[in-house]
Amino acid sequence: MLSFQEFFDACSGVWKSERTYHSMPSGEIERSFTKFHVHRLTDAEAQRLLTPSQTLGIDPQRIEAGSICPGFAIAFDTVSETGEQVAMSLKALFVPDPYVSQAVPGEALVLPVVSEVADGDVIQGFYLRDQGYSEAGAIAGRFTYQPTRQTLEMTTQYKRSVAVDQMRLISPDVRLRTIVTYNRPEPGYPPSDITLIGFGVERK
Numbered sequence: 430m431l432s433f434q435e436f437f438d439a440c441s442g443v444w445k446s447e448r449t450y451h452s453m454p455s456g457e458i459e460r461s462f463t464k465f466h467v468h469r470l471t472d473a474e475a476q477r478l479l480t481p482s483q484t485l486g487i488d489p490q491r492i493e494a495g496s497i498c499p500g501f502a503i504a505f506d507t508v509s510e511t512g513e514q515v516a517m518s519l520k521a522l523f524v525p526d527p528y529v530s531q532a533v534p535g536e537a538l539v540l541p542v543v544s545e546v547a548d549g550d551v552i553q554g555f556y557l558r559d560q561g562y563s564e565a566g567a568i569a570g571r572f573t574y575q576p577t578r579q580t581l582e583m584t585t586q587y588k589r590s591v592a593v594d595q596m597r598l599i600s601p602d603v604r605l606r607t608i609v610t611y612n613r614p615e616p617g618y619p620p621s622d623i624t625l626i627g628f629g630v631e632r633k
Contacts, residue, residue, distance in 0.1 A: 431579050431598065433525075433552050437499035439598055441467050446606065448629035463507040465631075470500040470520060478522040478557045498524050500556075517560070523572055525554035538571055538586045541611065541620045544593055551575050556583055589613055591620040602633035 431439060444465040451458055470478075475498065500522035507515045546553075552574040559567050570585035580597040590613050597605045606629035611620035 430576050432576065433523075433574055434497055434499050436574065436576075436579060436581065436598065437469060437501055437523075439601060440501060440596075440604075441469055442633050443467075444604070444631045444633050446629045446631040448606070448608075448627050450608075450625060450627040452625055453623050459509060459511070461507050461509045463505050463629075465503055465505045467501050467503050470502055470522060474502060474520055475500055475522050478520060478559060498522060498528065519558055519560040521556050521558045523554060523556045523574075525552050529555055538584065538591075539614075539617060539619045540571065540584055541591070541593060541609075543609075544573070544582060544584055546573050546575065550577060586613065590624070604631040605629070606631055 444467065446463040446465065448461050448463065449458060450461070478500070500520065502518070502520045504518040505516070554572060555569050556572045557567070557569050568585060568587075570583055572581065572583045574581050578597060579599070580595060582593065582595045585592045585594070591611045593609045593611075595607045599605055606627070608625070608627035608629075609623060610625040612622040612624055614620050614622070
């Protein structure tokens with residue numbers, strides 16, 4: 430069983446991913462190959478992500494005093510089976526709820542039913558990214574980490590969709606990945622209308 434910090438340490442390195450995406454409305458299936466380069470955030474990179482996060486009520490001094498807020502920087506290249514290529518890089522910092530004094534302003538994020546957890550050891554909080562996948566620009570989402578399953582789940586609310594990305598480390602060099610995308614529901618309702626499901630096996 431990996432601690433919160435140990436999970437991120439284990440995720441550093443070069444990973445190769447083979448994924449299959451299922452479009453729910455059309456029934457189409459598409460496969461892709463992705464190569465990830467992952468490293469832990471430096472103190473300077475983490476600080477840059479924290480700086481614009483004052484709306485979350487995060488106390489940077491408290492975090493600097495030794496709070497566990499891990500993160501990673503990712504650069505990846507994806508090639509689909511049709512030959513389409515996408516390259517992107519982003520940085521993400523994970524801030525547990527005890528270090529956040531208030532919720533994100535605006536509409537609260539209601540998690541999908543399948544994302545609800547009852548594990549007493551689970552760690553929950555906000556994750557801060559300098560880039561989104563579906564939409565450009567900095568974004569804040571919710572995360573849960575379950576040490577007993579070595580599973581990190583990230584839920585991101587975009588303008589038109591909600592994405593749930595789950596990463597489970599099943600051995601030091603193998604991860605399972607699932608990505609579920611929903612249409613964004615009306616305010617106050619959990620996402621339920623699935624538009625895309627992706628499955629992947631990632632090897633270091």
